[in-house]
Amino acid sequence: MIALAVVVAGVGGLYWAFPTLFFVIYYNTIYTTEFRVEDNKLHMSGMINAYTPEQLKDIFGEHPEIDTIVLGQMPGSIDDGANLEGAAWVADRGG
Numbered sequence: 001m002i003a004l005a006v007v008v009a010g011v012g013g014l015y016w017a018f019p020t021l022f023f024v025i026y027y028n029t030i031y032t033t034e035f036r037v038e039d040n041k042l043h044m045s046g047m048i049n050a051y052t053p054e055q056l057k058d059i060f061g062e063h064p065e066i067d068t069i070v071l072g073q074m075p076g077s078i079d080d081g082a083n084l085e086g087a088a089w090v091a092d093r094g095g
Contacts, residue, residue, distance in 0.1 A: 027078045031055070037063050045072030052081045053086040060093070 033045040033055060042059060060066055069090065077083040 019041045024078055032078070035059050037066065040065050041070050042066045043070045043072055047075050047076060048077040048079065048083045048086065050082045052079075053082050053089060056086050056089060 027047060028050045030049075031051050032049045033044065034046045034050045035055060037059065042063070049089040
């Protein structure tokens, strides 16, 4: 009886975790961060995900005059590793 309760609890936990897992997987496979360059400013909005660090590097490569990042509506990060990678890359540039 205890084993059955453990199995039921485990399956129930997976049922409630599935939407969150799907959300994380899906939003880590599309571009969710938006960028706009205006003079020397990079305006950034959207959710940070696995693509964000590479996007940052590309934009800074195309616009070396950027010296300021302006954060707009940023609901958070779907990929904390990418968030830290992007932040460390900007910090290493002296930003």
